[in-house]
Amino acid sequence: MPKFMSEDFLLQTRTASVLYHEHAENLPIYDYHCHLPADQIAADRCFENLTQAWLAGDHYKWRAMRTNGIAEKFITGGANDYEKFEKWAQTVPCCLGNPLYHWTHLELKRYFGINKLLSPETAKEIYETCSELLRTPDYSIRSLLRRMNVKLVCTTEGPLDTLEHHKKLREEGFEIKVHTAWRPDKAMAAEDTAELNVFIDKLEEMCDIAIADFESYLEALRERHHYFHENGCRLSDHGIETAYAEEYTANEIEKVFDKIRAGEELNRAEQLKFKSAMMHEFALMDYESDWVQQLHLGALRNNCTRLFKTLGPDIGCDSIGDFEIARPLAKFLDRLDSIESLPKTILYNLNPRDNALLATMIGNFQDGSSPGKIQFGSAWWFLDQKDGIEDQLRALADMGLLSRFVGMLTDSRSFLSYPRHEYFRRILCNMLGGDVEAGLLPNDLALLGKMVEDISFNNARAYFPMELD
Ligand SMILES: [Zn+2]
DSSP: OOOOTTTTTTTSSSSHHHHHHIITTTEEEOOOSSSOHHOOOOOOOOOHHHHHHTTTOOOHHHHHHHHHHGGGTTTSSSSSSHHHHHHHHGGGGTTTHHHHHHHHHHHHHHHHHOOOOOTTTTTHHHHHHHHHHHHHHHGSSHHHHHHHTEEEEEEEEEETTTOHHHHHHHHTTTTSSSEEEEOOOGGGGOOOOOHHHHHHHHHHHHHTOOOOOHHHHHHHHHHHHHHHHHHOOEEEEEESOOOOOOOHHHHHHHHHHHHTTTTTTOOOOHHHHHHHHHHHHHHHHEEEEEETEEEEEEEOOOHHHHHHHHHOOSSSSSSSSOOOOOOHHHHHHHHTTTTTOOOEEEEEEEEEEGGGHHHHHHHHTEEEEEEEEEEEEOOGGGGGGGHHHHHHHHHHHHHHHGGGOOOOOOOSSOOTTHHHHHHHHHHHHHHHHHHHHHHSOOOOHHHHHHHIIIIIIHHHHSSOOOOOO
């Protein structure tokens, strides 16, 4: 019986082990989508303790703690950092089977050299050891990134962000590239016109453009898009339930925009038309700037009113939705393709029922301009676990070209999440190695090894228009 989390963790065949250790393990990390706070990278903050580094802001852990019967006081409330950590340590043994159990122990091992299991018995010792290390310069935020051999990070910012921290990092010549990604969700959030107007007012002030109609709204957004480009942005990202691709006319959108500015509520049809127009316009901006657009599809967000009212969004009350994906997505992409303005695109789905759907959708719009132009993105959020990753890889291999896949990203808010790339690479190597040993793939380690190296690093490097040196 293999030991828990040994050298060959997740690698069930000899070939899988060779592929991982010889072709994946030592490759650097190209993290093209995450939610790390750029200000903290710029400040090169040292965390005060393990709770600050690990539990603050991590809604995956919060959700597990709530499920384990822990009171909110010890999750997001006023309990002190050690009390919160104790409750997390109580929860970890109940996470067996959940990726949090693997992530937790992989993170303790890779960053801190701790091989013990976290439990109430080991909580104090682990907390003290890690917290002490975290307060030293060797564990500052930048050191944590270096420790994991990260070469590039894309954070995620809204159009109103000044990008001052990215500027500072670039001016300083920090050796790890820190780019921003443009996430304009708020600019098309037509469900709440009061909130949308707050956004538009701020945009107006920032761009010094009077936003009186839809055209001037787009002009201001284009100005911000251009500003992002000048400051190194080469990707956009959209968190949406599904793609929006309703029919609309310019006249209809003008009328909807007038209603928004008048603070009137929009009906569902008007909301969808507005979102459709925005999605199309954003994609055109991305195409013109040679950016990659990412669509994160399928989350049903803020489901618990009680927690939304007290804690706001992104606190662990989201789940998998069952939206209609295929038809609007095909229409959205086709509309751009038919005017030769479809940018490179990565599509991520949250509902595992849609794996085959996306794996086949991407094939419709490949155009020979670059390998894997339209990508089926890595298993995300609730699917970022062993089965979810395997299912995504398998669907992509079955229905597309796995060898052209741009691979893993952390999509995390925590600086301690980088072992997720290792986790992904091990699962990839395990799948390929298993297939070799079953006689389904040739036992050609040069061929397979190159494929592993490409998916782990080289493909992303070639795909995204960002330089590493
Ligand atoms: Zn994300």
